[in-house]
Amino acid sequence: MKDKPTRREVLGHAVRGATLVGLGGLGFYLIRKANGEGVWQIDCEKCVNSRLGAVGVEVCDYCATSCVLGLSAVRAVNDYSICGRCYICPAYFDIKSAVNEEGLPSQKLCPRDAIDRKPIGWVDPDDPANNYYEYAIDENLCNGCGKCVMACKEPAGLNSIRLVVRYDLCLDCNRCTIAIACPDEAYERKPLSEDEGVG
Numbered sequence: 001m002k003d004k005p006t007r008r009e010v011l012g013h014a015v016r017g018a019t020l021v022g023l024g025g026l027g028f029y030l031i032r033k034a035n036g037e038g039v040w041q042i043d044c045e046k047c048v049n050s051r052l053g054a055v056g057v058e059v060c061d062y063c064a065t066s067c068v069l070g071l072s073a074v075r076a077v078n079d080y081s082i083c084g085r086c087y088i089c090p091a092y093f094d095i096k097s098a099v100n101e102e103g104l105p106s107q108k109l110c111p112r113d114a115i116d117r118k119p120i121g122w123v124d125p126d127d128p129a130n131n132y133y134e135y136a137i138d139e140n141l142c143n144g145c146g147k148c149v150m151a152c153k154e155p156a157g158l159n160s161i162r163l164v165v166r167y168d169l170c171l172d173c174n175r176c177t178i179a180i181a182c183p184d185e186a187y188e189r190k191p192l193s194e195d196e197g198v199g
Helices: 009-036 147-151 177-181
Strands: 039-042 072-077 115-120 134-137 161-165 186-188
Touching: 039 161, 072 186, 147 161, 177 186
Parallel strands: none
Antiparallel strands: 039 186, 072 161, 115 134
């Protein structure tokens, strides 16, 4: 026959149970607090790479170089609804490079070759400038350096490329190193919007 538990054992179990309940409650509170504060997002109106009117300035690459991850959680995305599908896209080509035998700039702008260029529909061989192209960003290669975003701004581009935080990659650090480094305070916590981090 088993002995009845001692008073010390009963109190020990009660203290351990209360501790577990307290820790669970604290965890739930912290998760709710974090969700209530929102997620890290980039304000395109503040970011020098995407802000209209900020021309003739250096590209800011803090999103690519300041993240605690080896490959930043920030990615460039192309909004196809406003993309011009240009024959010579300033975000794809380094338009300052020498012209090749096809009449196109000889170098690409992206240092990681993360943008893919594919013709849309029938290609006119007699007038190549009459063709349209889709520019898709390979997010496995993109590190959010912002060069394509800066080049896509008006007047050369249509501002269709922007930087976003990919929440499935972001560690959601309490003190984000990109936010600390950002000179324009463009990296901030906001409520999660439907098109951010997924589009």
